[in-house]
Amino acid sequence: MSAPGRDFATEKRKAQMDEKPDPADDPERLAALHDYQVLDTPREAAFDTLVELAARICAVPVAVINLVESRRQWFKAELGLGVRETPIDVSICRHFLLRPGLTVVPDTLRDERLCCNPLVTADDGLRFYAGCLLQTADGHAIGTLCVLDRRPRDLDADQRFALRALADQVMAQLELRRTLRQKSRLLERHELLIREVNHRTKNNLQLISSIISLQLRSIDDPAARAALLDTGSRIRSIAAVHEQLYRADQVGAVDLGTFLQALAPGLQSSAPHGVTLTVEAAPVPVPLDTAVPVALMVNEFVTNALKYAYGEGTGGPVRVVLRTVGGRVELVVRDHGRGLPADFDLRRSRSLGMRIILSLAGQIDAAVVIGNADPGTECRVSFGAAVPSA
Ligand SMILES: Nc1ncnc2c1ncn2[C@@H]1O[C@H](COP(=O)(O)OP(=O)(O)O)[C@@H](O)[C@H]1O
Ligand SMILES: [Mg+2]
Known part of the structure; x- marks a missing residue:
């Protein structure tokens, strides 16, 4: 029941028009992320190694491959956090989805977007953040490769370079998996087509056999009959091969x-x-x-x-x-x-x-x-x- 005299629908619409759209909710960005089919997949050594490298090179206790959905951030690989996802409202990375390349926040308590974040304000909270955007070829930001520390600090030029290069490698790994998936889908379709062709070939050969059998009914000459019978038998042998082919495991x-x-x-x-x-x-x-x-x-x-x-x-x-x-x-x-x-x-x-x-x-x-x-x-x-x- 709505309170008398108030139009909640109009109020909500007005409030929405005043707010900037949240990049985390961008449907095209979300579609690009989902296209990789990586969310909720198991840990993989290739990604674990990349976060470990990031942490070692930047000398930090925490490193994460963070994929940002609309209601949560999910970690394909994570070092030093001990969880695979958190709700979107405590996400640090979501604030930087519109900033290409590397973002470094030397002291999170001094950043107006992060200073109230419970992950920052907690005892022993996350006081340093550096994240490199994970961006698709057509410019959609799907998350970040980020490193975090429990004390304010900075990264030197080599560390910044390495973090960017590792983020590129994360994207390359994701692209590779997607391409392989597309290729194997194509291969499946191709194999299906070959089976279909073998099936049709078998049916057509059976049809020819039937025509020969029909023709035999009107032929009396023994030599002609024998020749037709032999031909029919040869055609049935080829049809039998095609029958096995479309049933076979190996195309x-x-x-x-x-x-x-x-x-x-x-x-x-x-x-x-x-x-x-x-x-x-x-x-x-x-x-x-x-x-x-x-x-x-x-x-x-x-x-x-x-x-x-x-x-x-x-x-x-x-x-x-x-x-x-x-x-x-x-x-x-x-x-x-x-x-x-x-x-x-x-x-x-x-x-x-x-x-x-x-x-x-x-x-x-x-x-x-x-x-x-x-x-x-x-x-x-x-x-x-x-x-x-x-
Ligand atoms: N298993 C067999 N036993 C006896 N004779 C055979 C055998 N196989 C083939 N032949 C002989 O070989 C000949 C040639 O065979 P083939 O070239 O198949 O001709 P067709 O079957 O049209 O007579 C046959 O006519 C037959 O005399
Ligand atoms: Mg013979």
């Missing part, structure tokens, strides 16, 4: 082991009756440029084994093994079937599968050997080291 890298394990159920479901597929794969992270060729080679080896190793009505194992041996990655696909035709020659073969295998091996500088294994066929690929895991 741009695929764990071939996880990839092969994930591929196994699909391949098994297309295996003829009696043929069992097993995958033994150690974790092997590789970049995308390696993953796609390897995936396609596995597809060629396994589809061949499923197609040719065992005759109608018979069956047996098809084993896929992935491991690292002496810094190289080794992939083996082995069956126990009828073995390769007598005239088989990998290098001279004109068949599409073998030409694809040789061209992919060339892309990743891999050695390929396809030979009889008694019983059956063994396809062996080895290539250079995997990417180190993150």
Whole structure:
């Protein structure tokens, strides 16, 4: 309830118009301070060292990196005070937010702004103050690096120079942290985008697979059907790599082991009756440029084994093994079937599968050997080291 005859709202507005705005409350200044995201963070050695240096060089018991908010001052680093913040009304620094550079008050009791401050008037109060403004590149004062003593005194030219230089270092540390934070935000966005692209690539490849399946319905010619089925299978292998890529922890890298394990159920479901597929794969992270060729080679080896190793009505194992041996990655696909035709020659073969295998091996500088294994066929690929895991 307001007292009759008084208009408190108008009185308050008039009082506000008479007062100079408090620089501590300047919203732009506060926004600049908050942009560093430093308030209420833990102590850090880099800042602790800077206040210790300031105290030693100026030979004072108290030194503080003081960040001035509107209702409190908060200390990123502090020596000799034993607290991390105080209310704004006892702040000494707030009076000097509009004074660029260094402010020295040799005797605080003789300064009209400070002589009533309880930190000054207390027994053993703070009688000497020197503070260098912490200023952003666009001129906002966010606080001070200040040194204090319990007796009146002064700083010599070297001490003044050092205090300014240390204040610059405080700002440099704050800027560095902010830049790193911005960079890591950018990196996160970039990684998200790559995952998104891999996701879309996978979806588009699946779409192509579906179109091929639809097309198969209207084709009767066995050779054309076989070619389309092979193409569909190759496209599904590439799609599977992109599926792993957007799920992976490490952007741009695929764990071939996880990839092969994930591929196994699909391949098994297309295996003829009696043929069992097993995958033994150690974790092997590789970049995308390696993953796609390897995936396609596995597809060629396994589809061949499923197609040719065992005759109608018979069956047996098809084993896929992935491991690292002496810094190289080794992939083996082995069956126990009828073995390769007598005239088989990998290098001279004109068949599409073998030409694809040789061209992919060339892309990743891999050695390929396809030979009889008694019983059956063994396809062996080895290539250079995997990417180190993150
Ligand atoms: N695991 C295997 N067992 C028996 N024969 C195989 C095996 N892998 C490949 N071959 C033989 O090698 C030939 C060439 O294979 P490939 O180039 O993949 O051609 P395609 O699969 O189109 O016939 C096959 O036609 C087949 O005779
Ligand atoms: Mg083939």
